[in-house]
Amino acid sequence: MRRIKLSSGSNRALVGGCAPVVSVLVASIAACSTSSDGTSEQTAVDAGAEASVVVEGDYEWHLPAGFPKPKVPADNPISVAKVELGRRLFYDKRLSGNGTYSCASCHDPKRAFTDGLANALGSTGQVHPRSSMSLVNVGYASALTWANDLLGTLEKQALVPMFGETPVELGLVGQEQALLERLRDEPLYAEMFPKAFPGEAEAISIDHVVKSIANFERTIVSGGSAYDRYVYGHDSGALDESAKRGRDLFFSERTECFHCHGSFGFADNVSHEGTVITEMAFHNTALYNLDGQGAYPAASRGLIDISGEPRDMGRFKAPTLRNVAVTAPYMHDGSIATLGEVIDHYARGGRKIESGANAGDGAKSPLKSEFMQGFLISDAEKADLVHFLESLTDEAFLHDPRFADPWGAP
Numbered sequence: 001m002r003r004i005k006l007s008s009g010s011n012r013a014l015v016g017g018c019a020p021v022v023s024v025l026v027a028s029i030a031a032c033s034t035s036s037d038g039t040s041e042q043t044a045v046d047a048g049a050e051a052s053v054v055v056e057g058d059y060e061w062h063l064p065a066g067f068p069k070p071k072v073p074a075d076n077p078i079s080v081a082k083v084e085l086g087r088r089l090f091y092d093k094r095l096s097g098n099g100t101y102s103c104a105s106c107h108d109p110k111r112a113f114t115d116g117l118a119n120a121l122g123s124t125g126q127v128h129p130r131s132s133m134s135l136v137n138v139g140y141a142s143a144l145t146w147a148n149d150l151l152g153t154l155e156k157q158a159l160v161p162m163f164g165e166t167p168v169e170l171g172l173v174g175q176e177q178a179l180l181e182r183l184r185d186e187p188l189y190a191e192m193f194p195k196a197f198p199g200e201a202e203a204i205s206i207d208h209v210v211k212s213i214a215n216f217e218r219t220i221v222s223g224g225s226a227y228d229r230y231v232y233g234h235d236s237g238a239l240d241e242s243a244k245r246g247r248d249l250f251f252s253e254r255t256e257c258f259h260c261h262g263s264f265g266f267a268d269n270v271s272h273e274g275t276v277i278t279e280m281a282f283h284n285t286a287l288y289n290l291d292g293q294g295a296y297p298a299a300s301r302g303l304i305d306i307s308g309e310p311r312d313m314g315r316f317k318a319p320t321l322r323n324v325a326v327t328a329p330y331m332h333d334g335s336i337a338t339l340g341e342v343i344d345h346y347a348r349g350g351r352k353i354e355s356g357a358n359a360g361d362g363a364k365s366p367l368k369s370e371f372m373q374g375f376l377i378s379d380a381e382k383a384d385l386v387h388f389l390e391s392l393t394d395e396a397f398l399h400d401p402r403f404a405d406p407w408g409a410p
Contacts (some may be wrong), residue, residue, distance in 0.1 A: 059083065064223025065232035066264050068272040070139035072218065076155060076211045081196040084406075086216025088192065089209055091405045094182040095162065096123040097171035103161065103213065106132040106169075109403045112323035113138075113220065118334025122168040129167070129299035131334040136322050136397075139218035142271035142278045146332045147303045147316045149280055154214035162210075180204055222322050222397040223264070227388075239391055246388025249381060255346070256371040266321035266392065282315035283369045286350030286362030287331060294367030297358055300333055313367055325390045326398065339386045347382075349374025 054061040054069050059078045061069055072078050089095060090103045101123035107113040113135035120128040130146050143149055144157040151157045161169035172179055183189050183204050193203035196212060227247075229238035239247065250257045260283055263270045268281050282303045288296045296302060296314045303312035316332045330336045336345060345351050349372050350362030362368065377385070397403075 061219075063221065064228060066228070067221065067223050068264075068274060070218050070221075071271060071273050071275070072215070073153060073155065076214065078215050078218065079196065081192065082212050082215045083219055084216075085189075085192045085196045086212035086214070087403070088188070088406055089213050090216055091407055094186075095170055095172070095179065095209070097173075097175050098123055101170055103170075104405065106161075107135050109400070110326075110398050112136050112222070112327050112398065114327045116328070118329045120169075123171045124168050126167050128169075129297075130332050131329065133319055134323065134327050135217060135220050136222045136320050137265050137267075138220060140265050140270050140272050141267070143269040143280045143282075143317055145317075146300075147282060148306050149282070149303065150306060152278075154217050155210050158210045158213050176206060179209075180206070183209070220403060222394045224396050225322065225394045226391040228394075230391075240387075242384045242387045243391045244388075245381070246384035246386070246391075249377075249385045250388055254375050255377070255385070256373070256375075257346075259371050260318040260369075261321045266324075268318050282312070282317055283371070284314035284365065284367045285316070285331070285346075286314075286365050286368035286372045287333075287335065287345075288314065288353070288358055289350070289360035289362045289365040290358060292360070292364070294365040295360075297333075302332075311367065314365070315367075321389060322392050323394055323398065325393050339389055340382060343377065343382050343385055346372070347375050347377050 051065050052061075052063045052067075054063060056069075056072065056078055058080050063069060090107075093099050093102045093105075095102055105123075106115045106120050108115055115132045118131060120130065120132040122128060133146060138144070138154065142152060144151040144154065145160065151160070162172045163170075165173055183193075189204060193208060194200070197203050197208050200208070226238045226243070229235040249255050250261075260268050260281070262268060269279060271278050284294065284302070288294075290296065294313050301313055303315040304310065306312075324330075325339065328337060328339070330339070330342050336342050348363055350365060350368055352361045352363065353359050363372075363374065
């Protein structure tokens, strides 16, 4: 790996309780504040960070200021050919059993790689209990999907939508050979697979499909929002006064937002090149309390469905808040429609459902996160906080041709 351009300015580690980052392109990571006055953020500004280009093999990482390089597995090195093949496969409906769905069917780049649905739909029309999670900066995630601590790499995760049966997503179980035959019948793939995997006896394989898609997904990096221009670009006008007030609320101990949505990724399951300790966390945000003991609906109970541990009931991953304004509806099951309503939920310290099968008061759940204590917030402050969250939208990313459908319009 060769760094073409390093960050300029001072090389100071963050203050305010954030550990220094080892072997990354810049010394400061934005949004890692542990204080209510934005001290750590100001240090990031002072560092004078600039965007970096890092060469790895024949691939150039164009990383936003403040972003380290994603980890790339030793057995799946990144390359230009592999990334472009992965983009083709990501948009190819031949990767579903009935030829109607692709990865992009649930992950639209204009929606920050979500689909706008409360509950995702699989290729067979099955309604899922969870929403499609954003793929923004997914290459930095230490845990993948909403609630699974066993899926730590994009290569492993790609197998779930392809071959998972509960629920059905792409529906390829038992159709492995049919899939490979469809791919071999595409003249473009006859050229692209051998180029991406030179010297392999069987260039077109399930393993190579998975590895290509994973490397394309690693390149889905967003860090060009108004907030980034303010913090890293020294553009004092990038955020208006309302967004600045919202920022102060976000990083305050009153709202507690930053505890679960910190780091440069505005998430707390983060891993990258140079990571010494892999961070992995799941949280019960008190959406449900069906039985007075913290129970969640049976269709989607969180990490408990993987671990079997009662304490993991209702615990889900905190998704990135980058581009969050375009990823509605919110929460793991899409059950909250707007950012304002999300803030109301956290301000109350849990949701109360008055009637129906899911009736219960989440605020009284014994399993809810310690950060779900509730807080007082005025209508004006809520508007400021929403405005700050909107400042995390990266418009250039949402329309970046590098992530667009390479097959063209249908």
